[in-house]
Amino acid sequence: MKKHSDTDQNEYGIGDLLGLGRQSVRKNYYPALQQRIDELEQERNRYKWLFENALHGIFQANLRGGFLACNPAMARICGYDSAEQLRKSIIRLREQLFFSASEFDVLRQELLDRGSLNARETRFRRSDQAPVHVAITMLRRPDLGPEVVETFVADISERVHGRQRLEQLNAELEHRVSERTEALQNANVDLRYQIEEREKIEQELVVAIEAAEEANRSKDKYLAAASHDLLQPLNAARLMVSALQEGSLPEKESRMIQQAHRALEGAEELLADLLDISKLDQQAMKPDLIHTDINELVRDLGEEFSAVASNADLEFRVRSTPALVFTDQRMLARIIRNLLSNAFRYTQQGGVLLAVRVRDESVRLEVWDTGVGIAPDKLKDIFAEFHQVLPKGAGGRQGAGLGLAIVERMVGVLGCRIDVASKLGQGSRFTLTLPRASAPRFEKVLSPAVPLALREGFGGALVLVIDNEPAVLESMQMLLERWGCEVMLALSRDQALAELERTGKRPQAILADYHLDYEQTGFDAIHRVRKYLGEDVPGAIITADRTDEVRTLLRAQYLPVLNKPVKPNRLRALLTSLVTS
Template sequence: MQKPSDPRREVLTGLLGLGSQSSRKSYYPELLARLEDLEAERNRYKWLFENALHGIFQAGLGQGFVSVNRALARMLAYSDAQALLSRHQASWAGIFVGGENEFKTIHRTLMSQGELAGYETRLLRADGQQLDVRINMLLRPDAEGPVVEAFVADITERKSAQASMQRLNEDLERRVQTRTQELEALNADLRYEIIEREKVQRALRDARDAAEQANASKDRYLAAASHDLLQPMNAARLLMSTLRERTMPAAEAQLVERSHHALESAEDMLTDLLDIARLDQSNVKPELGNYSLAELIESLVAEFQGLAEVNGVELRMHPAVWAVHTDYRLLSRILRNLLSNAIRYTDQGAVLIGARRRGSRIDIQVWDTGRGIPAAQFGAIFKEFNQLSQAAGQQLDRQGKRKGVGLGLAIVERIATLLAARVEVRSQVGRGSVFSVSVPLATQVPAVPLPSAGILERLAEPLQGRLLLVIDNEQIILDSMCDLLEQWGANVRVAVDVESALGQLGGAVPDAIMVDYHLDNGCNGCDAVSRLRSHWQRAVPAIMITADRSEHCQQTLRELGIPVLNKPLKAGKLRAMLGQMLKA
């Protein structure tokens, strides 16, 4: 009895050309093997369909779902695939959030293109929530009508990440916009601040220009004050120096001495005031060089020897063999002030000036046996217009010693700052003080030694019979200089300008010229010296005498190499400079 025929096998045997009975018998084992392979392949694809991670469905284009896998059912929150098939058996348009309108769009695309790749949309879940997905659809022809095969991927996490990124970008844009607005506000404030700063700078420049003009006016005023105030004082000092060297009764000699001290005190006060003003203007520039310390100390001792004798104080010096690297003029001023103070504040005993080497520096020291300074006042003594006590000053006045205005040590401190030198003080009340100034040791011995002023008695002889020319625009100065120089044994000619000087000399050439810097008719001492030297064809020694202490004037004279004596003239300085000049 024959087995009922299997329709599928009949179809396959027909396709394989095995329609006859004999053929079926001869190819039956091979056919069974092929059928088993097909069944295995079918089971494998079925397993993949059921267990795929992404959703898969088949649906008729105008009908509902034909088949769906478990992954799609889970994605759409259904209990199983059968529940999803039952819900959308008539139409699968209901799974789209866009409903029929979206489905029609998908339908038109599939009919026109046959596929829809990378289509991102939202599906409606069974619990009412929405799911972001990406669908790839393919339209496959079928005998019963077109069938849509689709793969569905859940892109919720990606969409969430994109949304987060979008929010971050929007937040970043807001922050950038806010920061930009803040920066624009800051820029506006900065522009306003720059404008205000420019206004302030313009105001400061105007104030600076005004201050510079005021300083220039101050310089001119100081120069004029120096000349106008010191001229009569210079004449008085010269006359007083002449009287002091003459023999006269004791009463008259005492009056002359008192007048000399009064003029000397007034001169010191005015000189200190002018010097402190110049130093405060910061226009004094040191001119450094190598100088013999022994010659510097010797000249200072010669200068102050007379003052020390008058005050009953012994002035001694300790020999120094070193050379120092400094500004000779400024260092001399420091030591003059220290020696002057030491002599002034020593009632009895001695004042000693000497030097000690400390490595690469030299400490120049001035010792005295005066009344001493309390340690608490060491800082105060370097301030302007400061003195130890009024009582002490009154006592000094009664003893005939000069009383200053408290500027000497203030000048010392300012000059020391210019020279980068250290000034130190040690003192014991009732026993005395020592002031020291530290300057660099010179690495080379000066090639040309400084003119050394010897003891005044040794310098008197070179003036005997020497022809000296004095040029000044003040007659009282000429008369005073003539009396003083003739008293020293010199032959003196005086004049107010170059023409009258040549007339007075009558063809003779003087041994030295003493000329005032400021002369009449726009002429100055430098011009006068140059004209006279040119006329005689000889570099006659000259001394410039001036009351102008401005740095411009001092610098001009230094560049010309003409020694300078400031008014009021000190007879000892003039005598020492003339003696050394004529000896040379």
């Protein structure tokens, strides 16, 4: 694009070339041509204006030489004051415009081969010899010369600097990531070491826990075995003492027998408490939930503790009302029994009250006493093992301190709540709260009436007793005979069958120990006797085994169970139900 001057007298216009140099001639003879010339002039002026005012650099040059034409934007890019100064300063593009001659050679060869370049990035040399980053689009113009090109130039210095800054930031980030990665790797190494140490400690803990559990199992087995072995002679002694109490003895001997009875009773309670504490701590005692009639349960407990109140010369009142709860009847009875035992143990004068209060959604069983009371700062301690509520010198029989510990654990198993309120020297109140239950209505089955003859004695009823302890058999025989029973004794299942065959008698009830010799059981013995006799003779199991497995098994076989040591009043009630059935 060669720049023209309107006032240059050495150059000719388009009208001069056509022979229309004089204005009069153009106007008179060629009005249409003059209009077209004016349009071309306007178009030329517009392109000239765009060329002069373009934001991007534009130049026409010979690759073997310098600029043919350039615009002001190109001058600004290269750091020159005017396009004319730039054109005169740059004689050879290769050495003076391009910052790198090798870059120029590559671009030139590609341009000669392809004819054009599009947005190619390179560097120009500014007037201060500093590089400037540009993007060029070049087009060969072979019509103007073999290496004449027209070029559009965009200054991309900010973009390149931004890209370089970004690359620098990326490099710094990669360095920081590398440092962080190395730190994390070191931390991971430390963490793996800590994990390994922790796993080692956990393995040691597992071994220790297993050892502790094995020790607990061994302790439980030992405790169960020792308790069973202790309960057997204790049961024989209790039965023997009960048999002696049934007879008439001199006052001194009767008092001694009564003291022996209390000592045996204390030993029995201690063994039972130790077994229950062990099972509760091992979570081996599972609740057997059934619908329980609170009124009937409270009535039975009232009858049981009436004799205790009479012997202690205390007033005992029971206030009950019909209510139904869904709970473990045996554990609930044990809780109330322990609370009543404590109330009587720590009450010297006055009395004890067992009350049932029914609310819309709950049932409250309350045990009140007028005993020694509990100091406010001791209320949280009374449920601890071996804690004595009764202070020294207060009188009364000291317990082992396990009753309330058992109560608290059983309350937790049943999911109910217990509260205590007390005033030192005035008495205490324990409140057990259970959710009230509802059940379908059913007709109550009346228990068979006890024959008049059995109210005083059993009228010669034949009872078969099977136990592998001779002392127990002797004690049972003595007690049952005092109640008016005829007793048939057997040390094993086979001996019982042999005795029945020898005598030809048919017992009215069977009382059998659960664990017999040679891994035989009382359940099997009762079954074989019934099979031999061809009739369902009423039977019950008497055992020192208090495990849930045995209790569940016997319940499934509809066999009543009495735990050793046997209390005479419970044995008598059980025997009465067996004989009358």
